[in-house]
Structure formats: structure tokens, C-alpha cells
Amino acid sequence: MKRTTLNKYAIILSCTLLLGGCSQAAPAESTSAGTTTVQMENPSKEAKSIADIYDEIAANVTLSSPVAMDDDFISNYYGIDASTLEEYVFSMSEDATSAETIIIMKAKDASNISSLSDCLQVVVDEKKNEMENYLPEQFAIVEKSSVKTKDNYVWLVISENADDINKIIEADL
Secondary structure, three states, rough: HHHHHHHHHHHHHHHHHHHHHOOOOOOOOOOOOEEEOOOOOOOOOOOOOHHHHHHHHHHHOOOOOOOOOOOHHHHHHOOOOOHHHHEEEEEEEEOOOOOOOEEEEEEOOOOHHHHHHHHHHHHHHEEEEHHOOOOHHHHHHHHHHEEEEEEEEEEEEEEHHHHHHHHHHHHOO
């Protein structure tokens, strides 16, 4: 009887290990002034969803009190029509002493990229104005930022960790 029980456990353990190995998901295959166009090494790679990219950023980089902004906010404050976007993340720090902003947008139509880039440049300009005389270290962070584009994507990263965040975005698009 002990042998039968041990055999059952051995079979269950073997199946668990076998199925566990199969359950791991394969990796997803994936200009106006101040705008950088990014060239990717593997153009046949399929991009991850913007939500997945932002989740990866949040998992790998410490963010300063991030708050996701909605359609009304981006429309009212920056003139971005959410209906022209396939998907987006517009995250700003809730902390008024932090300029940290991460915006990643995918336009439904590539013809909207220029106007979206202009809207994101407004974000940069407004952040500069907010920080320039009050928070010089945050102003310096904003000063280093730039709007970037690739295909139907446009993004802006204002953060102390901008290099790390941009690497994640560029690797996943």
C-alpha cells in the first residue's frame, strides 16, 4: 500500500514538473522639434501591449507615486483625443515635488503621430515651467527628456530613471 501511494506521488510530481515547464509563456514577439525616432534591431518582433510594457516598468523601476490619468484629463489639459489612440498609458507622479511622467501612446493612424508628439512636447514645456524656479533638480530631469516615436507609437519619459525606462519601452515595441 505504501508503494502504491509513493507511485501516485511520483506520478503527480512528474506531471506537475512536466506541465509546469509547459506553462511558462513564450516571450512575446514582438517629427517635430524635440522628437527622436527610434530604430529597433528586430523589426519583425511584435510589440507588447502598452499596459504590459507599463507593468514591466513598474516591476523593474521604482516610480514616484504614479497616478494614471484618464481620457478627460489628457483631453482637457493636453488636447489629446483618446479616440485617436489604440491604447495608452499616461502616468504622472501624484507628488507635486516630482516631475516624473511616463506617457506611452499607440495611435490608430500614423498620420496622428506628429500632432501627438506636439502634445507631448507641451507636457515637457509645462513641466519645465512648473519646476524651473522652484525645484531645480526636477527641472534638470525634465530638461533631459524628449519625445520619442516609432511606427504608430509615441512616448515621453520624465524620470530620474529615464534611461532604464526607455530601454524597457524600446525593447518591447
